[in-house]
Amino acid sequence: MLGEAPRTLSEKVWDAHVVRSAEGEPDLLYIDLHLLHEVTSPQAFDGLRMAGRQVRRPDLTLATEDHNTPTDNLITIADPISRTQIETLRKNCAEFGVRLHSLGHAQQGIVHVIGPQLGVTQPGMTIVCGDSHTATHGAFGSIAFGIGTSEVEHVLATQTLPQHKPKTMAVNVTGELPAGVTAKDLILALIAKLGTGGGRGHIVEYRGPAIEKLSMEGRMTISNMSIEWGAKAGLIAPDETTFAYLKGREYAPKGDDWDRAVEYWRSLRTDEGATFDTEVTIDASSITPFVTWGTNPGQGVPLDAVVPDPESFEADVERTAARKALEYMDLKPGTALRDIGVDVVFLGSCTNGRIEDLRAAAEVLRGRKVADGVRMMVVPGSAAVRAAAEEEGLHEVFTAAGAEWRFAGCSMCLGMNPDTLKPGQRSASTSNRNFEGRQGRGGRTHLVSPPVAAATAITGRLAAPADLS
Amino acid sequence: MDKFTVHTGTAVPLRRSNVDTDQIIPAVYLKRVTKTGFADGLFNAWRADPDFVLNNPAYSGASVLIAGPEFGTGSSREHAVWALRDWGFRAVISPRFGDIFRGNALKDGLLPVELEQPAVEALWDAVEADPTLAVTVDLEAREVRAGANVWAFPLDDFSRWRLLEGLDDISLTLRHEAAVTAFEERRPQWKPAVI
Numbered sequence: 001m002l003g004e005a006p007r008t009l010s011e012k013v014w015d016a017h018v019v020r021s022a023e024g025e026p027d028l029l030y031i032d033l034h035l036l037h038e039v040t041s042p043q044a045f046d047g048l049r050m051a052g053r054q055v056r057r058p059d060l061t062l063a064t065e066d067h068n069t070p071t072d073n074l075i076t077i078a079d080p081i082s083r084t085q086i087e088t089l090r091k092n093c094a095e096f097g098v099r100l101h102s103l104g105h106a107q108q109g110i111v112h113v114i115g116p117q118l119g120v121t122q123p124g125m126t127i128v129c130g131d132s133h134t135a136t137h138g139a140f141g142s143i144a145f146g147i148g149t150s151e152v153e154h155v156l157a158t159q160t161l162p163q164h165k166p167k168t169m170a171v172n173v174t175g176e177l178p179a180g181v182t183a184k185d186l187i188l189a190l191i192a193k194l195g196t197g198g199g200r201g202h203i204v205e206y207r208g209p210a211i212e213k214l215s216m217e218g219r220m221t222i223s224n225m226s227i228e229w230g231a232k233a234g235l236i237a238p239d240e241t242t243f244a245y246l247k248g249r250e251y252a253p254k255g256d257d258w259d260r261a262v263e264y265w266r267s268l269r270t271d272e273g274a275t276f277d278t279e280v281t282i283d284a285s286s287i288t289p290f291v292t293w294g295t296n297p298g299q300g301v302p303l304d305a306v307v308p309d310p311e312s313f314e315a316d317v318e319r320t321a322a323r324k325a326l327e328y329m330d331l332k333p334g335t336a337l338r339d340i341g342v343d344v345v346f347l348g349s350c351t352n353g354r355i356e357d358l359r360a361a362a363e364v365l366r367g368r369k370v371a372d373g374v375r376m377m378v379v380p381g382s383a384a385v386r387a388a389a390e391e392e393g394l395h396e397v398f399t400a401a402g403a404e405w406r407f408a409g410c411s412m413c414l415g416m417n418p419d420t421l422k423p424g425q426r427s428a429s430t431s432n433r434n435f436e437g438r439q440g441r442g443g444r445t446h447l448v449s450p451p452v453a454a455a456t457a458i459t460g461r462l463a464a465p466a467d468l469s
Numbered sequence: 470m471d472k473f474t475v476h477t478g479t480a481v482p483l484r485r486s487n488v489d490t491d492q493i494i495p496a497v498y499l500k501r502v503t504k505t506g507f508a509d510g511l512f513n514a515w516r517a518d519p520d521f522v523l524n525n526p527a528y529s530g531a532s533v534l535i536a537g538p539e540f541g542t543g544s545s546r547e548h549a550v551w552a553l554r555d556w557g558f559r560a561v562i563s564p565r566f567g568d569i570f571r572g573n574a575l576k577d578g579l580l581p582v583e584l585e586q587p588a589v590e591a592l593w594d595a596v597e598a599d600p601t602l603a604v605t606v607d608l609e610a611r612e613v614r615a616g617a618n619v620w621a622f623p624l625d626d627f628s629r630w631r632l633l634e635g636l637d638d639i640s641l642t643l644r645h646e647a648a649v650t651a652f653e654e655r656r657p658q659w660k661p662a663v664i
Contacts, residue, residue, distance in 0.1 A: 039500075039546075043503065046503075051639070060663070148546075148569060151573075151576070154642065196542055197565050321486050415497065433543060
């Protein structure tokens with residue numbers, strides 16, 4: 001048995017899932033929930049078939065279609081290769097008895113949006129998916145991380161995963177976020193401060209008053225981008241906000257089970273006196289709307305700033321990276337971020353495609369128009385988010401402003417479905433990656449929050465709602 | 470999985486940091502349902518530039534890639550590893566790797582070798598001066614050798630053993646199936662199930 005030593009949230013969740021531990025070997029962790037989508041699963045199912053294996057726990061496995069799906073209709077997948085991949089998922093799920101939320105299903109959507117909205121993402125779980133943004137589910141106090149296809153096959157076959165225990169890190173967010181500053185600005189500022197490798201080898205816990213004040217949607221935005229600064233996973237302690245979000249959802253515990261679960265979830269908070277291997281602090285009150293200028297998520301600055309001069313970076317490798325980024329982005333040092341015009345605004349993704357994100361953007365767009373020559377796409381994170389937004393009339397706000405109101409999916413976050421930038425086009429995007437070509441070959445991406453996306457759509461240049469008269 | 474013991478080959482200098490998996494293989498190549506045939510997607514956007522190092526005939530046939538820090542960050546796509554293997558790479562040397570890429574590489578017999586930045590720069594200079602320089606990645610000894618230089622690299626004993634033996638993780642885990650079943654019997658019954 002474990003002693004009385006104080007433990008962190010992630011240590012408690014980790015310890016509760018160790019099936020087997022042996023000196024010199026990784027721990028064998030039990031996986032509570034395995035999420036699947038069409039892109040990273042076909043080769044894993046092939047592997048099972050070749051070895052004559054079954055899915056050990058179909059009841060702990062949930063599949064959806066999101067990366068390849070079109071967002072202009074619910075029926076036709078025009079690209080035959082995309083269609084084959086979707087059809088392969090359908091065949092695999094039928095053959096192995098896995099539940100699938102197909103295009104057109106009321107609970108179809110981006111894999112990291114549907115888990116929480118179904119209440120199948122709960123505190124204290126281990127959650128994996130062949131997708132790096134699985135970290136999203138950490139917002140509930142679960143250890144959630146992305147895995148490769150070999151690991152997908154391993155989890156399908158065994159419901160476990162051998163894992164070396166990462167180090168622990170606390171990100172202490174002090175102070176309060178100023179009005180108009182969002183969770184997205186906070187995480188972009190944090191990544192710019194710590195770099196794309198800053199969290200490497202660590203499971204992170206985001207803590208402090210600014211985190212506690214965030215809604216579940218805001219917390220998910222924070223946890224979602226943990227991978228962008230290299231962290232294995234990013235957890236937030238479950239609290240009353242978490243319980244209120246979960247209560248009554250389809251898969252949340254009911255009756256006495258709810259009480260038992262909440263009692264357990266409350267026990268997961270990091271103990272007084274527990275220590276982290278690494279601690280960093282960031283002051284939320286100093287953060288302003290934040291945007292990226294380069295080709296990795298760490299290359300960001302406040303919207304009030306100018307494009308940095310590559311020569312201002314200390315390390316040679318950063319100077320070279322900044323020079324290449326500016327060349328790709330077609331930007332000159334010293335240009336005010338607010339002077340950068342965009343062609344496309346994308347509101348959506350597993351980072352910012354939830355109802356609260358849509359509300360925040362709609363509030364800015366209400367009674368206003370998207371600038372001439374700018375295309376704004378609004379892509380709900382799931383069919384249920386779309387339905388909820390329509391219930392509130394948000395779709396009318398978007399369409400009246402001249403934005404496109406589309407069906408749920410990953411859409412323009414990753415340039416894999418028909419929603420892509422054309423070469424040379426520039427976007428303001430609420431997604432998570434500004435890598436070269438991420439949104440389409442030759443496309444240039446600026447990562448922004450939903451309110452900044454909406455204000456940018458109106459002015460045609462990077463802007464915050466406060467800039468609108 | 471293919472075994473990895475000692476590999477000697479020529480090397481390509483990729484003088485870039487933050488080589489994310491979208492650069493290694495863009496998402497449009499991820500629609501295939503097979504594990505092979507990804508070589509044409511490898512660094513596809515960069516290969517459109519005739520000056521890109523992989524287009525230099527002096528480095529054709531190279532099997533070791535030497536890159537800057539934060540190699541393989543971003544998406545979890547194992548296709549990035551499959552594409553590197555399909556192209557003919559057996560090892561990637563970088564000061565730091567993205568975690569998921571590193572894990573994927575270890576599953577597919579592509580050795581992720583962590584060397585400090587000065588060693589990477591020395592190797593860049595050496596293989597640029599002489600593209601025919603033989604670079605040896607020795608997993609037994611956990612060292613890289615090139616010319617007169619020797620650099621040690623870290624790798625945990627368990628991962629090293631798996632690669633040396635070419636062992637498959639699923640078979641290893643299934644040896645402990647009784648422990649998995651016992652664990653399942655202890656799981657709280659209120660935990661969610663979707664069927």
